[in-house]
Amino acid sequence: MSRARSRAFFALILALVAVALIFLSLGGYLDFAEGAILRPLAGIQGWFSARFAAIRDLLTAPRDVATLRARIAELEAENALLEQEIIGLREQVTETGILAALLDFARSQPESRYLAGRVIGRDVSPFLRSIWIGVGSDDGVSHGMPVVTNQGLVGRVVEIFPTVSRVQLITDPQSKVNVRLQDSRAEGSLEAELSGELHVEMISQEKTINLDELVLTSGLGGNYPSDIPIGQVLSIHKRDYELFQEATVQSSVDFFNLEIVLVITSFRPLPIGDTSR
Numbered sequence: 001m002s003r004a005r006s007r008a009f010f011a012l013i014l015a016l017v018a019v020a021l022i023f024l025s026l027g028g029y030l031d032f033a034e035g036a037i038l039r040p041l042a043g044i045q046g047w048f049s050a051r052f053a054a055i056r057d058l059l060t061a062p063r064d065v066a067t068l069r070a071r072i073a074e075l076e077a078e079n080a081l082l083e084q085e086i087i088g089l090r091e092q093v094t095e096t097g098i099l100a101a102l103l104d105f106a107r108s109q110p111e112s113r114y115l116a117g118r119v120i121g122r123d124v125s126p127f128l129r130s131i132w133i134g135v136g137s138d139d140g141v142s143h144g145m146p147v148v149t150n151q152g153l154v155g156r157v158v159e160i161f162p163t164v165s166r167v168q169l170i171t172d173p174q175s176k177v178n179v180r181l182q183d184s185r186a187e188g189s190l191e192a193e194l195s196g197e198l199h200v201e202m203i204s205q206e207k208t209i210n211l212d213e214l215v216l217t218s219g220l221g222g223n224y225p226s227d228i229p230i231g232q233v234l235s236i237h238k239r240d241y242e243l244f245q246e247a248t249v250q251s252s253v254d255f256f257n258l259e260i261v262l263v264i265t266s267f268r269p270l271p272i273g274d275t276s277r
Helices: 002-026 031-108
Strands: 114-125 128-133 146-148 153-160 165-169 176-181 187-192 198-204 214-217 229-237 244-251 260-264
Touching (some): 176 198, 176 229, 187 244, 198 229
Antiparallel strands (some): 114 128, 153 165, 214 229, 229 244
């Protein structure tokens, strides 16, 4: 009985102490004691938490790095694909602009029929200046047909295959074009040097030529239609003791950036004179 009474008495004391602590805590009398006890415990808990996080990161880092690298590779692939799409869209816009300009030119010349051809190759040796276009005899292209852009005269077809043709440029040393200067009405022969520089030769000394005067095909000789723009007079070479004067011409066509050209399919050159003209 004495042992049972001792246990009951001890339990009663614990209950009274607990109640007393509760009242003291509610009254704020134990804040200092709680702070003194909890601060060291919080520091110990923080230390263990930091060490646990470091161990966890060490164990999971290789997998995270591999995942990150895979994601970077995926994003780089997506970026490359987007760049290719942007390049393709820019090319489409450029081609659309070229075709629109060529269409406007064709509409301004309703008396002629045109066939568009893409430039697929170039010959740029000092003795041969020509381009290859992706249309040929299967498309109705014939020998001698003039080739133009919306800027002016490019040359003429000199070699034909079923699906491709070679176009001799007016900058080829073997090319000759009969021309007329628009304002002075002077006539001459357009020829090219090995450098590609264009000159109008055989101009009468009686004609007064002006700088920037427009040079057009004359239609003489039957190898080109008349009134196709070629370029403008850049300089004039005239000496009183010579029979003729000469003019240097700046072509209106950018031969280095030709992408699409027009073949005048409605024109048939006359089979007279020198066939190289």
